[in-house]
Amino acid sequence: MTVNVLRLSHRLVRDDRVTTHVALVARAFGADKIYVVGGENHLKESIDRVSDRWGKGFEVELIDNWKTLVNNFKKQGLIIHLTMYGEEVDIIIDKIKTQVKDILIVIGSEKVPREIFDISDYNVSIGHQPHSEIAALAIFLDRLFEGKSLKKLFNDSQINIKPSAKSKDISVIKD
Amino acid sequence: MTVNVLRLSHRLVRDDRVTTHVALVARAFGADKIYVVGGENHLKESIDRVSDRWGKGFEVELIDNWKTLVNNFKKQGLIIHLTMYGEEVDIIIDKIKTQVKDILIVIGSEKVPREIFDISDYNVSIGHQPHSEIAALAIFLDRLFEGKSLKKLFNDSQINIKPSAKSKDISVIKD
Numbered sequence: 001m002t003v004n005v006l007r008l009s010h011r012l013v014r015d016d017r018v019t020t021h022v023a024l025v026a027r028a029f030g031a032d033k034i035y036v037v038g039g040e041n042h043l044k045e046s047i048d049r050v051s052d053r054w055g056k057g058f059e060v061e062l063i064d065n066w067k068t069l070v071n072n073f074k075k076q077g078l079i080i081h082l083t084m085y086g087e088e089v090d091i092i093i094d095k096i097k098t099q100v101k102d103i104l105i106v107i108g109s110e111k112v113p114r115e116i117f118d119i120s121d122y123n124v125s126i127g128h129q130p131h132s133e134i135a136a137l138a139i140f141l142d143r144l145f146e147g148k149s150l151k152k153l154f155n156d157s158q159i160n161i162k163p164s165a166k167s168k169d170i171s172v173i174k175d
Numbered sequence: 176m177t178v179n180v181l182r183l184s185h186r187l188v189r190d191d192r193v194t195t196h197v198a199l200v201a202r203a204f205g206a207d208k209i210y211v212v213g214g215e216n217h218l219k220e221s222i223d224r225v226s227d228r229w230g231k232g233f234e235v236e237l238i239d240n241w242k243t244l245v246n247n248f249k250k251q252g253l254i255i256h257l258t259m260y261g262e263e264v265d266i267i268i269d270k271i272k273t274q275v276k277d278i279l280i281v282i283g284s285e286k287v288p289r290e291i292f293d294i295s296d297y298n299v300s301i302g303h304q305p306h307s308e309i310a311a312l313a314i315f316l317d318r319l320f321e322g323k324s325l326k327k328l329f330n331d332s333q334i335n336i337k338p339s340a341k342s343k344d345i346s347v348i349k350d
Binding site: 028054083085122142149152154160163 | 189192193196199200202203204225229230258259260261262263264265292293297298300301302303304305306307309310312313314317322324325326327329335336338339340341342343344345
């Protein structure tokens with residue numbers, strides 16, 4: 001099973017920081033790959049630099065069009081759209097976990113096309129209050145991996161953090 | 176017990192959207208109040224508009240200086256700084272929950288002053304990988320409220336969402 005994220009409708013400049021947060025959350029919470037519609041090279045470069053330093057294994061792909069990806073994915077995997085209008089994550093998550101398929105988690109920004117609601121296998125809400133697609137993705141992955149994604153180990157990192165009550169304790173593994 | 180959030184070092188324009196997400200997450204995941212250092216009126220206004228529509232009870236206060244707030248809070252409450260360098264949330268959360276005090280959760284952006292590490296009762300990490308203060312706050316509040324913050328009900332809302340597998344189902348309670 002692979003876990004993939006699709007970030008819809010990235011709007012240049014305006015969405016840069018939020019999309020960067022989405023991508024970093026995807027990586028840190030255990031997804032394998034993010035597809036960003038309309039993202040620019042510097043976005044991919046900055047996430048790739050994080051992987052170089054903190055550990056490899058997460059991929060960023062910039063794409064022009066989500067339709068081809070979603071239609072291809074539909075043939076073999078599970079499409080999960082995170083939306084405040086969907087079914088409650090804590091009710092639906094066990095059903096999702098029993099289906100051992102590749103997963104594509106779709107994250108919108110402002111207005112999500114109707115087709116996404118229709119083509120998705122699950123429209124899932126992380127609460128029904130307005131908040132943040134960044135938080136929604138983190139909570140969904142946390143539930144999917146049963147809290148274990150915070151313990152995910154990354155291969156081939158240059159630095160590691162040693163948890164500390166009062167200091168910034170970084171081990172440099174290699175320069 | 177009240178749960179409060181302090182958003183440090185908001186930088187004008189550049190941090191607007193991220194700080195808005197932080198505030199919405201604070202509200203949706205059960206905090207009572209957010210203090211934003213250096214935030215502008217339109218930030219407070221936009222969160223207040225969300226509360227008018229989706230339910231009241233969350234407060235935004237713009238402040239100039241975090242030191243007075245933190246020093247006053249230290250006298251009666253618990254200060255928790257979310258940082259990737261801290262102790263692991265899943266190890267420390269039970270200890271935090273036993274202390275029935277008002278809580279101030281401190282959220283930085285780029286560079287957090289050394290004093291925050293020192294004055295905080297707990298420096299808490301949500302994983303040790305770089306990701307997002309928005310995700311960190313969501314996961315911390317989710318752990319603090321044992322997953323129940325997603326079910327929080329808000330008083331006096333104008334609209335509500337009815338969870339749905341395929342549609343956007345909004346009930347208008349009052350115009």
